[in-house]
Amino acid sequence: MISKDELEYLAQISKINLSEDEAKKFPEQLDKTIEYIDILEELASDDSNVLDLQEMKFDELRDDVVRMSGALRITKNLTEDGFLRGPKMK
Amino acid sequence: MSGLHNLLAHEVVEGIKEGLFTAEEYVSTVIKTIEDVESKLNSFITLDTERALSSAKLIDRKIKENEDIGYLGGVAVGIKDNISTKDIRTTCASKMLEDYVPSYDATVIRNLKQNGAIILGKLNLDEFGMGSTTEYSRYHPTHNPWNLDYVPGGSSGGCGAAVAAGECTVSLGSDTGGSIRCPASFCSVVGLKPTYGRVSRYGLISYANSLEQIGPICRSVKDIVLIMNIISGKDNSDNTSMSSSPITINNKLDKFDIAIVKELINGGDHEVTGTVYSASDKFKEIGCTCDEISIKNLHYALPSYYTLASAEASSNLARYDNIRYGFHLPIEEYKWDTYFSNVRKNFGEEVKRRILIGSYVLSSGYYSKYYLKARSLRSLLKLELLKLFKKYDLLIGPTMPILPFKFGEKIDDPIKMYLVDINTVIANLAGIPAISLPVGFSNGLPIGLQLMAAPFEEQKLIDVSYALENTINIQRRPSLT
Numbered sequence: 001m002i003s004k005d006e007l008e009y010l011a012q013i014s015k016i017n018l019s020e021d022e023a024k025k026f027p028e029q030l031d032k033t034i035e036y037i038d039i040l041e042e043l044a045s046d047d048s049n050v051l052d053l054q055e056m057k058f059d060e061l062r063d064d065v066v067r068m069s070g071a072l073r074i075t076k077n078l079t080e081d082g083f084l085r086g087p088k089m090k
Numbered sequence: 091m092s093g094l095h096n097l098l099a100h101e102v103v104e105g106i107k108e109g110l111f112t113a114e115e116y117v118s119t120v121i122k123t124i125e126d127v128e129s130k131l132n133s134f135i136t137l138d139t140e141r142a143l144s145s146a147k148l149i150d151r152k153i154k155e156n157e158d159i160g161y162l163g164g165v166a167v168g169i170k171d172n173i174s175t176k177d178i179r180t181t182c183a184s185k186m187l188e189d190y191v192p193s194y195d196a197t198v199i200r201n202l203k204q205n206g207a208i209i210l211g212k213l214n215l216d217e218f219g220m221g222s223t224t225e226y227s228r229y230h231p232t233h234n235p236w237n238l239d240y241v242p243g244g245s246s247g248g249c250g251a252a253v254a255a256g257e258c259t260v261s262l263g264s265d266t267g268g269s270i271r272c273p274a275s276f277c278s279v280v281g282l283k284p285t286y287g288r289v290s291r292y293g294l295i296s297y298a299n300s301l302e303q304i305g306p307i308c309r310s311v312k313d314i315v316l317i318m319n320i321i322s323g324k325d326n327s328d329n330t331s332m333s334s335s336p337i338t339i340n341n342k343l344d345k346f347d348i349a350i351v352k353e354l355i356n357g358g359d360h361e362v363t364g365t366v367y368s369a370s371d372k373f374k375e376i377g378c379t380c381d382e383i384s385i386k387n388l389h390y391a392l393p394s395y396y397t398l399a400s401a402e403a404s405s406n407l408a409r410y411d412n413i414r415y416g417f418h419l420p421i422e423e424y425k426w427d428t429y430f431s432n433v434r435k436n437f438g439e440e441v442k443r444r445i446l447i448g449s450y451v452l453s454s455g456y457y458s459k460y461y462l463k464a465r466s467l468r469s470l471l472k473l474e475l476l477k478l479f480k481k482y483d484l485l486i487g488p489t490m491p492i493l494p495f496k497f498g499e500k501i502d503d504p505i506k507m508y509l510v511d512i513n514t515v516i517a518n519l520a521g522i523p524a525i526s527l528p529v530g531f532s533n534g535l536p537i538g539l540q541l542m543a544a545p546f547e548e549q550k551l552i553d554v555s556y557a558l559e560n561t562i563n564i565q566r567r568p569s570l571t
Contacts, residue, residue: 007446017435018442039390040394090426
C-alpha cells in the first residue's frame with residue numbers, strides 16, 4: 001500500500017497539490033494500478049531486446065530557418081512591454 | 091436544402107463542383123444539424139460557425155470564378171480539441187488550458203485548409219486524451235448518438251458522436267491507446283490509426299509522444315482514404331514523420347490471408363464475439379482465408395502500455411506551469427514552487443493519477459522494475475507481430491471487447507476503465523496501423539471490427555475494409571429526433 005508519505009513525495013516531485021478527497025482515495029486507486037503493472041516482473045529484464053522502434057534517420061538536419069512564433073499572443077501573463085511574468089523565486 | 095449533412099465528404103466536393111448545391115447551403119445545413127442535436131450530444135467544446143460560413147462563401151466565390159477549390163473544397167470538418175488550431179481555442183478538455191488560443195496551426199490543419207476544408211469547431215475528449223468515455227472531460231461528457239444514456243467511447247468521443255450524428259462530415263482525432271478506434275466502434279463510424287510516423291504530430295498537444303498518431307474518423311472507408319492522402323507525409327517540423335505512398339480505393343480485392351487473434355476474442359461480450367465471427371465468415375465470401383492464431387506476449391501489453399503512457403505523460407505535462415500558457419491566475423501572492431503546485435491542482439483526477447503513476451515508475455528503484463520492462467515488452471511484441479505479418483496480411487479481432495456501456499459504470503475504478511483498451515493498445519505499442527470498421531449492432535448498440543496490418547500497409551486495411559463495408563452495408567445514421 002502506498003503510504004501517506006509516499007503519496008506526498010510523489011505529489012511533491014510531480015508538483016501537484018492534492019485535495020483532501022484525493023489524498024484519501026488515491027492510495028487505494030494507485031495501489032490497484034501498481035498491482036496491475038506488477039505482472040511485468042515476470043518478464044526477463046535485460047535491455048538488450050529493446051529495439052529502436054522506428055528506423056529513422058536523424059543525420060539529415062533541416063535548415064535552421066528563423067520563423068515568427070507568434071509568442072506574443074499565447075498568454076495573458078505577458079506584461080504590456082512583452083515580458084513574461086513569473087512568481088518570485090523566494 | 092435538407093439532407094446535405096448526410097452526404098459523405100467526396101459527395102460534398104462533387105456536389106459543390108457540379109453546382110448541385112453551394113458550399114454555403116451545405117455548411118448551413120450542417121450548422122442547423124448542430125443546433126438541433128448538440129444539446130443532446132455535447133460533442134463540441136468550441137464552435138466556430140461564423141468563420142465556417144465565411145469560408146463556405148469563399149469556396150462558392152472560387153467556384154463562380156472557376157478556381158480550384160481543393161480535394162476537400164467546402165467539406166465541414168470537426169477537430170479533436172487537442173490539435174492546435176490557429177485563433178481557435180484549444181483546451182485539451184482541460185481547465186489548465188481553458189484560455190489557450192494557439193498562434194499556429196498543426197501541420198494536419200494546415201493541410202486540410204490548403205485543400206479547402208472548413209473547420210467547424212473543436213470536439214470533446216477526455217482531458218488530454220486520457221480516458222475511454224469522455225467522462226474525464228473537464229467541460230461535459232459527450233453522449234452516444236445511438237443511445238444517449240451510453241458513453242460514446244474515447245478519448246475522441248466528440249469526434250465519433252459528431253460524425254455519426256452529421257454534426258460534421260469528417261473529423262480528425264488522435265489515438266494513443268485506442269482513442270480513435272474506440273469511439274469509432276462505439277458510434278458505428280470508421281476510424282483509422284495510421285502507422286507511427288505516417289502523419290505529422292506537429293501541433294498535436296503531447297500526451298505520450300512515442301505512442302500517439304493523428305487520424306481520421308469518417309462515415310465511410312472512401313472518406314478515410316481522402317483524408318489520409320491529405321494529412322500524410324514527411325514534415326520538417328516532426329522528425330518522426332516519414333513519407334509514404336498514397337492509398338487508393340481498389341474495386342478488385344486481392345486474396346488476403348487473415349488471422350483472428352484468439353486473445354482479442356476470448357473474454358469479450360458474447361454479442362461482440364458472435365458479430366466478429368460472422369464478419370470473419372464474410373472474409374471467406376470475398377475470397378480471403380481466415381485462420382485463428384495466438385499472440386504470446388499480449389498478456390503484458392496493457393500493463394506495459396499504462397507504464398509507458400503514464401511515464402511519458404508525467405514528463406509531457408510538466409510543462410503546464412501556467413506561465414507561458416494556461417488559465418488566468420495572478421502570480422502576486424505566490425512563490426515559484428507553491429504557484430506551480432497550486433495551479434496544477436486544476437488538472438482533473440485521472441490526469442493527476444497518471445502523472446503520479448508516471449512519476450512512480452520513473453523514480454529511482456522502480457525505473458528498471460517497470461519502465462525498462464515495459465519498453466522491453468514493447469520490442470518483443472513488435473518482433474512477434476512482424477513475424478506474424480510475414481505469414482498473414484491482416485490480424486483481426488473486436489475493436490472493443492465489450493459493447494458501449496452506461497455513464498458512471500466504470501468511472502470510480504481506474505483499472506476497470508483501463509481494461510477497456512485491452513484490444514487497441516497493441517497497435518500503438520508496435521507502431522502499426524489499425525482500423526475500426528462498423529460490423530453490426532446488439533440491442534441497438536454498435537460493434538466494431540479491428541483490422542491491423544504491418545507498418546505502412548494501410549492499403550491492405552483499406553482494401554479489405556472497403557470490400558467488407560460493401561458486403562455488410564451497415565446502418566450509419568442514428569435517429570436523434
